[in-house]
Amino acid sequence: MAGPQQERAVKTRAALVRAAAEEFDLHGFSGTSTTKIVKRAGSTMGALYFHFASKDELAHAVMAEQATDLPELEGNGGLQHLIDLTLVLARELQRNVLFRAGVQLAVEQGAFGLHDDSAYQLWIDNFEEELLVAKALGDLREEVDPARFAQVLVAAYTGTQLLSQIKAGREDLSERIAELWSYLLPAVAAPGVVERLDLTGSAAGARE
Numbered sequence: 001m002a003g004p005q006q007e008r009a010v011k012t013r014a015a016l017v018r019a020a021a022e023e024f025d026l027h028g029f030s031g032t033s034t035t036k037i038v039k040r041a042g043s044t045m046g047a048l049y050f051h052f053a054s055k056d057e058l059a060h061a062v063m064a065e066q067a068t069d070l071p072e073l074e075g076n077g078g079l080q081h082l083i084d085l086t087l088v089l090a091r092e093l094q095r096n097v098l099f100r101a102g103v104q105l106a107v108e109q110g111a112f113g114l115h116d117d118s119a120y121q122l123w124i125d126n127f128e129e130e131l132l133v134a135k136a137l138g139d140l141r142e143e144v145d146p147a148r149f150a151q152v153l154v155a156a157y158t159g160t161q162l163l164s165q166i167k168a169g170r171e172d173l174s175e176r177i178a179e180l181w182s183y184l185l186p187a188v189a190a191p192g193v194v195e196r197l198d199l200t201g202s203a204a205g206a207r208e
Helices: 004-027 034-040 044-050 057-062 077-093 097-112 118-136 146-168 173-188 202-207
Strands: none
Touching: 004 034, 004 057, 004 097, 034 044, 034 057, 057 097, 057 118, 077 097, 077 118, 077 146, 077 173, 097 118, 097 146, 118 146, 146 173, 173 202
């Protein structure tokens, strides 16, 4: 059982990561200072450097922990479940600061000398797992490779959300993701499956 000191350290670290996410979300990596992060967290520079060696390391933590407080999506898997997941993620990019900042930092990580694909690999692995279930259920065409399509999907999703951010502040992201699926599905879904899939996200909202 953790003692009081350890519990305080865990809470302090979490507060620093959350504050950093909020600052990175507002100002980007280059526009954020450790002073701003510490002030927002109600902490001290000593506490920040106890947990993180630099702002770069703190940014990496935000990237790595981006999925920490995402909602669980209920359901039995399959292609519809994956579609619903991508639409839930679109909504979370609009309202979840930690997730949004982690995604944004993954895009701009070159600005702080990092070349780490782990944030992308996280979603490649998640999508591949969903696609393996979809394959087992007969939702995918025989020739579709779940591992390869997972990479294609993450790449396409990343570009779509980035364009939506630039053009509309992600306000139209759900519509853009639905449009993305409308072009992908005829190539990957088994015959007769597309017609029963819902791209509106209404079912996903009910199952969050």
